Amino acid sequence: MTEKFEPTIIGFTCNWCSYRAADLAGTARMKYAPNVRLVRLMCSGRLDPTFVLRALSNGADGVMITGCHPGECHYLEQNYKALRRFLLLRRVLKGMGIEPERVKLVWASAAEGARFANETTTFVEEIRNLGPLNWGRFIKQEAEINESLHEEVPA
Amino acid sequence: MSEKKQERVGVYVCHCGSNIAGVVDVFDVASWAEENLKHQGVVIAREYKFMCSSLGQELIEKDIKELGLTRVVVAACSPHLHEKTFRTAAKNAGLNPYLVELASIREQVSWVHTDKAVATKKSKAVVAGAVSRVIENVPLEELKVPINPNTLVVGGGIAGIQAALEIANAGFHVYLVEREPSIGGHMAQFDKTFPTLDCSACILTPRMVEAGTHPNITLMTWSEVVNVSGYVGSFNVTVKKKARFVNEELCTGCGICEEKCPKKVIDEVFEAGLGYRKAVYTPFAQAVPKYPVMDRENCTYFIKGTCKACEKFCPTGAIDFKQEDQLINIEVGNIILATGYDLFDARRVSNYGYGRLPNVFTSLEFERLSNAAGPTNGNIVMRDGKTTPKSVGIIHCVGSRDKNFNNYCSVICCMQGLKFAHLVHERTGATVYNFYIDMRTAYKAYDEFYQRVLEEGTLFVRGKVAEVTNAARNEHERGKLIIQVEDTLAGKQRRIPVDMVILSSGLQPRADSKEVGKLFGISCSTDGWFTEKHPKLDPVATMTEGIYIAGCSQGPKDIPSSVAQGAAASARVLDKILQREVALEPIKASVNQEMCSGCRICNGLCPFNAITFHEDLMVTEINPALCQGCGTCVAACPAGAISGTGFSDQQIMAQIDGLLLRNLEPVGV
Numbered sequence: 168m169t170e171k172f173e174p175t176i177i178g179f180t181c182n183w184c185s186y187r188a189a190d191l192a193g194t195a196r197m198k199y200a201p202n203v204r205l206v207r208l209m210c211s212g213r214l215d216p217t218f219v220l221r222a223l224s225n226g227a228d229g230v231m232i233t234g235c236h237p238g239e240c241h242y243l244e245q246n247y248k249a250l251r252r253f254l255l256l257r258r259v260l261k262g263m264g265i266e267p268e269r270v271k272l273v274w275a276s277a278a279e280g281a282r283f284a285n286e287t288t289t290f291v292e293e294i295r296n297l298g299p300l301n302w303g304r305f306i307k308q309e310a311e312i313n314e315s316l317h318e319e320v321p322a
Numbered sequence: 323m324s325e326k327k328q329e330r331v332g333v334y335v336c337h338c339g340s341n342i343a344g345v346v347d348v349f350d351v352a353s354w355a356e357e358n359l360k361h362q363g364v365v366i367a368r369e370y371k372f373m374c375s376s377l378g379q380e381l382i383e384k385d386i387k388e389l390g391l392t393r394v395v396v397a398a399c400s401p402h403l404h405e406k407t408f409r410t411a412a413k414n415a416g417l418n419p420y421l422v423e424l425a426s427i428r429e430q431v432s433w434v435h436t437d438k439a440v441a442t443k444k445s446k447a448v449v450a451g452a453v454s455r456v457i458e459n460v461p462l463e464e465l466k467v468p469i470n471p472n473t474l475v476v477g478g479g480i481a482g483i484q485a486a487l488e489i490a491n492a493g494f495h496v497y498l499v500e501r502e503p504s505i506g507g508h509m510a511q512f513d514k515t516f517p518t519l520d521c522s523a524c525i526l527t528p529r530m531v532e533a534g535t536h537p538n539i540t541l542m543t544w545s546e547v548v549n550v551s552g553y554v555g556s557f558n559v560t561v562k563k564k565a566r567f568v569n570e571e572l573c574t575g576c577g578i579c580e581e582k583c584p585k586k587v588i589d590e591v592f593e594a595g596l597g598y599r600k601a602v603y604t605p606f607a608q609a610v611p612k613y614p615v616m617d618r619e620n621c622t623y624f625i626k627g628t629c630k631a632c633e634k635f636c637p638t639g640a641i642d643f644k645q646e647d648q649l650i651n652i653e654v655g656n657i658i659l660a661t662g663y664d665l666f667d668a669r670r671v672s673n674y675g676y677g678r679l680p681n682v683f684t685s686l687e688f689e690r691l692s693n694a695a696g697p698t699n700g701n702i703v704m705r706d707g708k709t710t711p712k713s714v715g716i717i718h719c720v721g722s723r724d725k726n727f728n729n730y731c732s733v734i735c736c737m738q739g740l741k742f743a744h745l746v747h748e749r750t751g752a753t754v755y756n757f758y759i760d761m762r763t764a765y766k767a768y769d770e771f772y773q774r775v776l777e778e779g780t781l782f783v784r785g786k787v788a789e790v791t792n793a794a795r796n797e798h799e800r801g802k803l804i805i806q807v808e809d810t811l812a813g814k815q816r817r818i819p820v821d822m823v824i825l826s827s828g829l830q831p832r833a834d835s836k837e838v839g840k841l842f843g844i845s846c847s848t849d850g851w852f853t854e855k856h857p858k859l860d861p862v863a864t865m866t867e868g869i870y871i872a873g874c875s876q877g878p879k880d881i882p883s884s885v886a887q888g889a890a891a892s893a894r895v896l897d898k899i900l901q902r903e904v905a906l907e908p909i910k911a912s913v914n915q916e917m918c919s920g921c922r923i924c925n926g927l928c929p930f931n932a933i934t935f936h937e938d939l940m941v942t943e944i945n946p947a948l949c950q951g952c953g954t955c956v957a958a959c960p961a962g963a964i965s966g967t968g969f970s971d972q973q974i975m976a977q978i979d980g981l982l983l984r985n986l987e988p989v990g991v
Contacts, residue, residue, distance in 0.1 A: 177978060183865055190400045193429025201435040201444050204451065204981040205426075207401070209909060209969055212927075213953030221975055226982040238836070239845050239853075241865050242952035243929040252957070276848075278857075284434070 174228035174294040176203045178287070179218065181211045183241035184277045185233035191280030199284035200291035203231060211235070212245025216256045219270055224302050229269045229294035231287065236274040246274075266297055329363040329457050332391040333449060334382060336373035336398035338428055345432035347442040351397065354446050358986050359453050365389055373398050379411040386415035393456040397425040397449050418461035420908070420968065425452035447981050454980030458972040464905040467555040467947065470655035471899045474499065474559055476547055479507020480526065480881060481873025482660035483533045484888030485895075490538035492896050497652050498533060499561055500543045502591070504609035506530050507662055511592060511686065513693035513700070515881055516741040517771035523695065527608045534610035544615055548649070550842055551931065553947055554868025555655050555904055565645040567616035568602070572640035575612030579632035579641060580604065587620045594686045597697030602632050602641075607695060616641075656868050656895040659852060660888060661838060663829040663874040666721030666728070674720065674825055675790045680705040681803055682790060682823045685738055692745050702750050704822055711821035714746045715805045717787050718758040722828030730849065732828030733878040736762045739826040740772055743780040754780045755818055757787045757807055765880070783818070785810045790823050829878040843930070844869050851877045862891040867906065870894055909951035909968035915941045917963035924955035924964060 180186040186207050192199065208214060211234025219230045232253055234246040250272065257267035271293070273286045335352045337343035348369040356367035366389055370378050373396055385391050394417070396408050401424040409419035427445040435441040471494045475486045478500030486496045498505065509515075510530075512522035533539055542561055549560035568579075583600035592605040599605070601621040604614045622629035623643060633641040668676040668684050676682045681704050683691065694700035704711055716739045722732040736758065743754045761782075763769045776782070789806040795817070802819035809816045831850030832838065839846045844864040845853045852871045855863040862870050870891040873884040898904060911932075920940035925933050932948035933955060935941075944955070944964070956966040965971070979985050 175982065177981060186400075187402065190402060190426075190429045193400070193426075193433040196433050198436060199434055201431075201437070201440045204444065204447050205430060206451070206974060206977055206981065208953065208974070209966075210952035210954060213957050213966070213969060215957035215971065215974075217971075218974055218978060222978050222982065225979055225984050227978075235845070236848065239848070241845060242950055242954070243840060243843060245927075245929070245952050245954045248927060248954050248958070278847075 172295055172299060174202050174291060174299070175226060176229045176231055176291065176294060177222040177227045178203045178205045178231040178233060179211070179214050180205050180207055181234045181241070181246075182207055182209045184235040184239070185273070185275045185283060187277035188233075188275040188279050188283035191277065192284045193280075195280050197280055197284040200288045202291045202294075203287050210240070210242050210245045211249035212240075212242060214249050214252065216252050216259070219256060223265065223269065223300060228297070228300045229271070229290065231271050231273060231290050233273045233275050233283070236276055239276060265300070265302065268293060269297060269300065329392045330365045330390055331359075331363045331393040331395060331453055331456060332382065332385050332389065333359070333364055333367035333453065334373050334378075334394070334396045334398075335367065335369040335427075335449070336378070336396065337369060337371045338398060338432075339371065342398070342428050342432045345435065345438060345441045346427060346445045347438065350442055351427075351445045351449060355449050355453070359450060362453055362985055363393070363457060364453060365391070374404050374407050379407065382408065382411050383415035386412065386417050391417070392421065393459065394422045395425055395449065395452045395456050396422065397427045397445065397452070399428040400424070400426045400430075420462040421456065421459050423452040423456040423459065425449050447983055450983055450985055451977045451980035454985045455973045455977035458970065458976045460967070460970075462908040462967055464908055465910075465946065466903045466905055467553070468903045469555040469898055469901065470557075470653055471495065472497065472652070472654045473895050473899075474547075474557070474652065474654040474657045475660060476657065477507070477660035477662055477873070477875070478502075478505030478533070478541075478543065479660060479662045479873060479884070480509045480529070481662075481884040481888035482507070482658070483529050484885045485658045485660060485872055485892040486533055486539055487529065487536065488889050488892035489895055490533075490536045493538065494896070494899055495538050495540070497540045497542060497561075497654065499545050499547055500541075501546050502605065503544050503566075503603075503615040504530075504605050504611070505533060505541070505543060506606075506608075506610070509881060510606060510608075511594070511693070512689050513696070514741060514745065516737040517767045519741070519744070523608060527610075530608065530610040541611060542650070543611060545650075547841065550657075554898070554906070557654050557657060557868065559652050559654060559657075561650045561652060563648040563650055565618075565647050566613060567618070567621075567641065567643055567645050568613050569640045569642045569645070570611070570613050572638045573613045574638055574640075575604070575614075576637065577604070577614070578635050578637065580614055582631045582635040584629070584631060585620055585622050587617065593697055594684070594690050596687055596690050656870065656898055657842060658870045658872055658888075658891045658895060659838070659842060659844070659875055660871070660873040660891075661832055661835070661875040663878065664832050666732075666828040666830050668720055668825045668827050670727060671720055671825075673789045674717065674787070674823070675792075675803075676825055679790060679792055679803060679823075681711075681821065682825065684825050685735070685742070685827050688742055688824045692742075692749070700749075702746060709821075710750050711746075711752050713753040713755070713820040714750075714822045714824065715755045715757060715790075715803070715818060715820040716742050716824045716826060717790075717805070718756065718826045719786070720825040720827045721830070723759060728828055728830060728849065730878070731762065733762075734880050735826040735828060737768055737771070737880065739824075740775045742824055742826070743775050744778065747778050747780060752821070755805070755820065756780060756782045757805065758782065758784060759786055765882070783807055783809050783816065794819075829874060832875070835875065842866070842869055844871070851875065862887055862894060867904070868898070907951065907968070909966070910946045910949045911944050911951065911953060911956050911964050911966045912946065913942050913944055914963045914965065915939070915943070917961050918942050919961045919963070921960065923960060924958055927954050927958055
């Protein structure tokens, strides 16, 4: 395994702040890690925790949730609800045996393109250090993996 | 899946000149999509130099008609730029505009990544996500809401007055609500305006009178908005009209009550603490409306139960001690917020000694001092009320451009400092020092004014003042205020003794700006200024439809800019009024009442009161006109009974799968 592991990350963005921060990072030609693919939501409050589980079970190695800073929500206070769900979700993930650090919450206002870019790059590094998740493959090919594990373990 | 009708998807990859094509292999992306997303329903994938050009749009329109496309994906720039363009193109070709998705491969790919292979791969994923999502899109219709032609303007400073007059002159009704007893705002307190040195009152009061007498303006002073509900086109606003204890129907504004009132109170608001007013008062001679206000806290009758001098002498019997606060409901279609600013409290910069050293003045105090209608009749004197200063130091950037207080530049302080320098020089002949970090005089005729003040002999010291002190080190400094500063041009420390110091204090958001923002459902920046919809292209609209901002509530600015913003906001409102109805984005949540279990989890989540619970049926309902489309309730419903148009679970799940390339043709392994 000398090849550098390139994680795949799904990012959820709020239409009003972090998606615009991503736009701003683009307009300002800031460079950041290419591993994050974004889904636009109207608000971080729209984030159903099952979206995160779907992403992780379908091949994502990490999920980044972004929203407006506390007190600056376009919908007044829905980012607090995202925060609640995020904290709960991390506990659930831990219970499932998945590193809770694979899910990260980042506040980024529409003016914070640099913050968005930096946080993205940092998160990619964090996930790179955690290594691949392979959760989906595990579910689908449980038997195969078990088999291969047996093979790999030196007698 | 199999019983689902197969959609016919067209994918269009934009080069954006070399903006995208320079980094992303657009030919590869297009051919890959046609090949690998065929089973999803992609029937055509094209690349083109500029999709947003009329030729690019025609390409899509032609394909919709000739190939019978039912869905369109445009891989180009951010949807915030061209979503509308391509939706319109689809509409022109007879396809519902909401069946178009934009895949951002410019802002999110080509502009932020450099490796061509990686960028191309990411573009493919983004396109795959959009294709999967667009299949789940459903046709939507915009909601049309009628517009009430009445407008509410909050704040009667120059920006609010301008906005109100523009709309009223166009023939529509305006409610102008002002918290203080008179309109006029900060501008009414000033003596001269830079750079022309027009008398502030002379140019403002005609506007105030016009606003006060305009048949289309209902003036509500000494009033505050306490509740706002509804949405663009039909807001329901409750205004609290505070008791004046003066009957406006009977009062003629003769001023006898004020004359006879025995109670003198320091005027902290209008005179900035330098002068007195009575317990019943009009804040200044040209106040609009002319009716006085009784200050309940200080009125002898309210404190001791006797006096009533004002009532005795009032020739029309207008004094009414029994008056109570009134709640007035008004209905408006649009709202303009022009709530202004607070002056930075110079006491916070304790090393400048304001509040401790008597001859340190704030900018607002100096405005009153130099105002011919002010407490000293325009005589620039020290705190003792008689001595004319022989030397004056003006300190710029007090509380601004300082990471201990406010990081931003307050815009007006340089010009204000120059104006003060000119006035002091002209009226007292004193030696004037300006202490500045950088001179910022960028606007029409501003720098010329700077040159003029330079030529008048005002001294400029470049450097941030460290301290103002009265601790003299030698005979020369005794009895003076000593300004300790590093002169960064001379490269040395200086101590400059002066008689009087004026602090050019910065502007800051109203102390209650965040609560006001919340009341109207708009957001504030971290500093507390109201956030505009777009910092460059939409500076007077907010993220909330129907609510506009003008003047200093949006950020520090001078009078011309405030007037321009007031006028701009009113133009936006007039545009809305004349359209008679407004189309709302059909991104709304709705409840499938068959599935609703009546758990009420969603009930407490909506800050817009769009969710109501029917006790009799034990189900929840969402009012589409109040729903803003955030989707929080959709995500929360444990029964999955709430769905959100435009951002449905199906769309988002499909997009996630697509982004992870889970939607490719299964190829064996």
